[in-house]
Amino acid sequence: MSGPRERTRAAILEASAVVLGRNHDATLPAVAEAAGVGRTTLHRYFPDRESLLSATTADSLAAVEQAVTDAAIEDGSPVDAMRRLVAAMVSVGDRLIYLFGDPRVLGVDDDDCPDEDAQPEPSADQRVIQMIKRGQAEGAFDDQLTPDWIQQTLWALVYTGCEAVRNGELTRHAVVPMVTRTLEGGIRPA
Amino acid sequence: MSGPRERTRAAILEASAVVLGRNHDATLPAVAEAAGVGRTTLHRYFPDRESLLSATTADSLAAVEQAVTDAAIEDGSPVDAMRRLVAAMVSVGDRLIYLFGDPRVLGVDDDDCPDEDAQPEPSADQRVIQMIKRGQAEGAFDDQLTPDWIQQTLWALVYTGCEAVRNGELTRHAVVPMVTRTLEGGIRPA
DNA sequence: CCAGAATGGAACTCCAACGTTCCAATTCTG
DNA sequence: CAGAATTGGAACGTTGGAGTTCCATTCTGG
Secondary structure, three states: OOHHHHHHHHHHHHHHHHHHHHOOOOOHHHHHHHOOOOHHHHHHHOOOHHHHHHHHHHHHHHHHHHHHHHHOOOOOOHHHHHHHHHHHHHHOHHHHHHHHHOOOOOOOOOOOOOOOOOOOOHHHHHHHHHHHHHHHHOOOOOOOOOHHHHHHHHHHHHHHHHHHHHOOOOOHHHHHHHHHHHHHHOOOOO | OOHHHHHHHHHHHHHHHHHHHHOOOOOHHHHHHHOOOOHHHHHHHOOOHHHHHHHHHHHHHHHHHHHHHHHOOOOOOHHHHHHHHHHHHHHOHHHHHHHHOOOOOOOOOOOOOOOOOOOOOOHHHHHHHHHHHHHHHOOOOOOOOOHHHHHHHHHHHHHHHHHHHHOOOOOHHHHHHHHHHHHHHOOOOO
């Protein structure tokens, strides 16, 4: 329960997010190897691929949720809140990348997924939208754009930044200013 | 040679881009069905999955390449050129979405999963970068951002817009103004 | 209208990943 | 230290999609 169990489980979920985030069809043995664990052990914790995916998704959602909470986007000016939010999302970049590739999140995708209507973050999602609306009301954000589109723009830029880091095109500390500047001012000169 | 062969081939490649763009692991029978073609026929045109993927990638690259050429981004003001480019890319949205999910674009690393996000085109790629640099030189685009980042931003927004259309969140004619406005001015009020 | 091309369905084989079981070795824990 | 828990390796059986072959049917073009 406490000792090695939890540590092993966490290691598997961490590796799973990274490996499956990079390639959603990665083989189960590949995940096991990345986690530094035997294939048998992997199956012992997560009997089948499906249960590993569910757990990884849940775990990643929780991590993102926590990051958004830590950003305290209800407080301060909308612009500052947005900046903190960007930084928070970048800090959980690996989990974000995994979630973006997961068909069951925002489930309009794939063939099946019958009753899976889970948003990326049921609660965090709403809070972000709320913050965006507040920003529009206070005149800090463009109210010609829908809150939904602004949110998607935010995610797209953060995602792009995280991948750039992963590919070595950007350093980790450079990505937040870059995303923030682009998000706030677009590509026009300042 | 020309008659039915070409039409069938084109139908398969079209369906392939759509189906595999939505889910890169879609089954071969699924592609055949989407193309309105028997599984046998699919194999007759593309002996194995690999050759179908190559052909689809090549075909999509050509379509995107053509769209960029049609946009004539070397002419006129950089801002107008960028707007035409956005419209052109949206018009080949299905192909773009497929290419973004194709691991082999950019990274030709051996069998193991190459890098995810990548440049859709080799040559068009260069022309876009060139146009961005021209825009920066003329003071139309922010020269604090790297051309590479601006290009990735462009793609990310176009991709997001195309997916929004596919999910029914945006109408096809609404996406170009939305992407263009966001790209040019970010989320700040105008 | 007819010969040849094109197609699709059925019935196979093949294979890689999945999932399971068993057991010996190692590591916790009281 | 002894017993329990945890682990990993090996060797299975199972499964679903890939790829192939054969043949009857439909379509195309001269």
